[in-house]
Amino acid sequence: MRPSLEVTTVSQRFGRRVAVDRVSFSAGPGVMGLLGPNGAGKSSLLSILATHVTPAEGSVMALGRTAFENGRPGSGLDAVRRDLGYLPQRFEVMGWSSVKRNVEVAAWSQGVPSGEVASAADRALDAVQLTDRARSRARSLSGGMRQRLGIACALAHDPKVVLLDEPTAALDPVQRQGLRDSLALIGQSRVVLISTHIVEDLAHIAERVLVMNEGALIFDGAVNELALHGSPGEVSPLEAGYRAILADGSIAA
Numbered sequence: 001m002r003p004s005l006e007v008t009t010v011s012q013r014f015g016r017r018v019a020v021d022r023v024s025f026s027a028g029p030g031v032m033g034l035l036g037p038n039g040a041g042k043s044s045l046l047s048i049l050a051t052h053v054t055p056a057e058g059s060v061m062a063l064g065r066t067a068f069e070n071g072r073p074g075s076g077l078d079a080v081r082r083d084l085g086y087l088p089q090r091f092e093v094m095g096w097s098s099v100k101r102n103v104e105v106a107a108w109s110q111g112v113p114s115g116e117v118a119s120a121a122d123r124a125l126d127a128v129q130l131t132d133r134a135r136s137r138a139r140s141l142s143g144g145m146r147q148r149l150g151i152a153c154a155l156a157h158d159p160k161v162v163l164l165d166e167p168t169a170a171l172d173p174v175q176r177q178g179l180r181d182s183l184a185l186i187g188q189s190r191v192v193l194i195s196t197h198i199v200e201d202l203a204h205i206a207e208r209v210l211v212m213n214e215g216a217l218i219f220d221g222a223v224n225e226l227a228l229h230g231s232p233g234e235v236s237p238l239e240a241g242y243r244a245i246l247a248d249g250s251i252a253a
């Protein structure tokens, strides 16, 4: 089945605070960016899509199966979970274990049969271009390599929907470029949703971008389209477009 994700009027609240406000979009294979300032609701939305949290209202379907329906767990929740890869904003690695062992454990914990975990780990490490560090201890990796290890762990069971929460935060430009290349490859056959507040990261890897502000989706369109919203100035067209959309707060493509 063609990888797909369908989100319909999903909301989440913390007490009286609306963290996610009736967000709807659908996606097929490819890399999609989720942009927004601090507190916009990106992580809250991703944790719902990752099925860690049940939304207060709304429905989520992935690969034709229902994860949530009208704010309740759906009949396909377990099946959706098996086909999801999620890298949260903060994650732990087993520092004294090898890079490959970390990915094998992730594969095993996601239900990959023990006889297949080694080859699953090899595949995932290859996808993030970390094969040459497979035998290194995880604690010896640089920040960018550690992020790639986290992504390899999320990919270990070959999920068709991949959710990455700020995978490029705190990386230097060279590490960021390496990670962008890996993500572009991964997105060829999967739905990949990447949250970030670094606008330029999306310019090279994402075809489409969603912008959230104060819980609501205020833009859903092509990266090039976002760039058209800004006026020429000191920042890049994409950054200018993003700022204009945030300032207006109501434009939807």
Ligand SMILES: Nc1ncnc2c1ncn2[C@@H]1O[C@H](COP(=O)(O)OP(=O)(O)OP(=O)(O)O)[C@@H](O)[C@H]1O
Binding pocket: 014, 017, 018, 019, 036, 037, 038, 039, 040, 041, 042, 043, 044, 045, 197
């Ligand atoms: N566990 C929680 N309890 C109460 N409020 C929360 C909780 N988690 C998030 N919030 C609130 O929900 C809103 C959205 O937060 P969220 O972390 O989803 O935003 P974000 O866009 O991911 O931000 P950042 O870029 O800083 O990670 C914020 O107002 C935040 O304070």
